[in-house]
Amino acid sequence: MRAAARVRTSPRRQAIQPRARATVDAILEATARILVREGYDHASTNRIAEAAGVSIGSLYQYFPSKEALVAALLERHVEEMSAMIGEEASAVWNAPLPEALERVARAMLAAHALDPKLHKVLVEQVPRVGRLERIGEVEKHTLALARTFLEHRTADLRPGLDLEMAAFVIVATLEALTHGAVLHRPDLLAGDRLVREMRDVLVRYLIGT
Numbered sequence: 001m002r003a004a005a006r007v008r009t010s011p012r013r014q015a016i017q018p019r020a021r022a023t024v025d026a027i028l029e030a031t032a033r034i035l036v037r038e039g040y041d042h043a044s045t046n047r048i049a050e051a052a053g054v055s056i057g058s059l060y061q062y063f064p065s066k067e068a069l070v071a072a073l074l075e076r077h078v079e080e081m082s083a084m085i086g087e088e089a090s091a092v093w094n095a096p097l098p099e100a101l102e103r104v105a106r107a108m109l110a111a112h113a114l115d116p117k118l119h120k121v122l123v124e125q126v127p128r129v130g131r132l133e134r135i136g137e138v139e140k141h142t143l144a145l146a147r148t149f150l151e152h153r154t155a156d157l158r159p160g161l162d163l164e165m166a167a168f169v170i171v172a173t174l175e176a177l178t179h180g181a182v183l184h185r186p187d188l189l190a191g192d193r194l195v196r197e198m199r200d201v202l203v204r205y206l207i208g209t
Contacts, residue, residue: 024062026052028076031069036117040125045069074122081111082141089145097156097206100149102199106192108174112182113189120183139171146170150206158208170202 030052034043045066049059063069088107092100112119146167150157157166177198181188188194 020062023054023058027054027059027062027069028073031073032115032118035070035073035121035125040070040121043070070122070126073118074126077115077118077122080114084111084114085142086145089149093149093152097153098199098203101202101206102195105174105198105202106195108178109181109189109195112178116182116186116189123179123183142171143167157206161206166206169205173202174198
């Protein structure tokens with residue numbers, strides 16, 4: 001039995017010139033609109049090219065498949081989210097622990113709410129193949145960042161805390177609550193109620209009070 005061919009998810013070429021970058025941006029924005037409106041299974045390169053206002057040949061100059069388009073879109077989405085979270089994490093490095101956790105929780109919610117409808121499609125419908133697996137690399141980076149932060153704040157933490165486990169618990173808790181709110185309870189994204197609850201849960205866990 002022949003193994004299934006691996007779908008190519010890397011771009012054919014990189015857009016360098018301003019006009020080429022504008023074309024790629026238009027294609028990716030059209031991909032996002034089609035995914036939100038029609039879903040992953042019903043999206044096609046022909047529909048995306050039409051929505052972007054480019055020929056199918058122009059699309060294929062940059063992206064060999066629908067999977068490559070979605071991989072590029074996911075990568076851009078993840079990079080935007082990571083930049084927001086990383087910037088806030090750096091800003092609160094020496095802030096009081098409750099304040100630091102609250103601000104990071106707020107940044108997590110804001111990052112996941114950049115485009116909640118697109119985020120929902122990417123999380124629930126898109127298969128994890130090829131470059132789509134890059135999201136796992138981001139999660140590893142986030143865990144390493146959390147571990148480094150805890151090592152920097154050991155004086156604030158309860159004695160005997162397993163820092164590797166604590167880093168996992170923090171990241172998993174923030175991810176679970178954030179995804180749950182974005183995907184199923186968008187009403188909780190308004191105001192500070194969920195942010196304060198996330199902060200209090202983590203403070204009690206880390207400090208032990």
